[in-house]
Amino acid sequence: MSTTTWDIEIQDLWGGYNDTKVLKGINGELPAGKISIILGGSGCGKSTLLRHILGLNRPMQGSIQIGGYDFFALDTKQFRKIRRRMGVLFQDGALLGSLTLGQNVGLPLSEHTKLPQATIRKIVLHKLGLVGLADYIDYYPNELSGGMRKRAGLARAIVMDPQILLCDEPTSGLDPINAAEMDQLLLSMKEHFPSMSIIVVSHDLESLHKIADNVLVINQGQAAYCGNLEGLQSSKDPYLRQLLRRQPNSIKQPSIDLGADIKAELANWLEK
Known part of the structure; x- marks a missing residue:
């Protein structure tokens, strides 16, 4: 590949495991020279998308364009060459x-x-x-x-x-000070490697506001938003507002009466 920057363009991407579709027609662009955060709830497809960008999973449909080239249409030599120019920070x-x-x-x-x-x-x-x-x-x-x-x-x-740096939950398991240091390091990577595409999968809203240039939000396998941070913050979309405000879904808690006999039996065991 002769391009000096590797923008990543996701086009109508469907993907998953066996017959289970996890990604359902995702479209979005992760631009070079910027930090893009992939955001969304647990099980929405963030890690699956990361595996596709890494070339570990092949799309069921659609494509991933890297630097203008269809990643999965390249010959084996070129495919491996791109893979060698990807760096991965694993969660642990x-x-x-x-x-x-x-x-x-x-x-x-x-x-x-x-x-x-x-x-x-x-x-x-x-x-x-x-x-x-x-x-x-x-x-x-x-x-x-x-x-x-x-x-x-x-x-x-x-x-x-690497031309592409992929980070899987870089602040997970860290205390606030170490998490802030990791945010600062990712910003310094952007400064040291100005043409690098930095992709961060994260649940960390604090990091989102500190380091994100670009955000791709996934909801139930689809792209709910892709664009700059300012656009996300000003969105009126109900799901996006709920996500950014950390508002919980209502949880059904049906009242199930144990009965006096079970309560008495439990209390009896606790006294032993």
């Missing part, structure tokens, strides 16, 4: 406990290039420096905090200077 960091931090971060370079180990270490040090972990290159994952492991996962995701 996904570090290998038997390897040092430096070895974990350098793993993609060791697998996909023939660079000397000394060169790989220099590249790894540079990437760890970008996430504030250069001093921990020879530590093992169990010697680091959860926030540090997540940051190390980000360093590994960018070690091959």
Whole structure:
């Protein structure tokens, strides 16, 4: 691919598992040089969409255009070439406990290039420096905090200077301070790699307001909104307003009488 920026355009995308359709005709654009957040409720199809962008699932119908090329219509060599230019930050960091931090971060370079180990270490040090972990290159994952492991996962995701960075719930499981640090790091990635397409799957509304340039909202497998953050915030759509205001659905709680005998039996056991 000769294009310098890789916009991602999703066109009438249907996808799922076996005969189960999870994505139902999604359309949207995730522009290069910006942070796009994929937002939606649990089970709406966010992770399934991420797997399609990564090329792990093939569409049942429709296409994903990357840099103007139909991703799934490319020959095997070109398909793999694009895959190598994608970095992934997994939800739990996904570090290998038997390897040092430096070895974990350098793993993609060791697998996909023939660079000397000394060169790989220099590249790894540079990437760890970008996430504030250069001093921990020879530590093992169990010697680091959860926030540090997540940051190390980000360093590994960018070690091959990807054109596309995909982040799965980067702030999940983090305390407010570490979550804010992750937001800041993603903003710094945008600054360091101005042509990179950064895609973030998230439930975190705080992060949404801090880092999002572009938002794709999925509701029941369909695109409820795709556009800039300002447009989302001003939308009058009932679902979008409910999502942004964290308003719960009503939960049916039918009154079921246990009966005096069951209550007495339970109380008797609790007294033993």
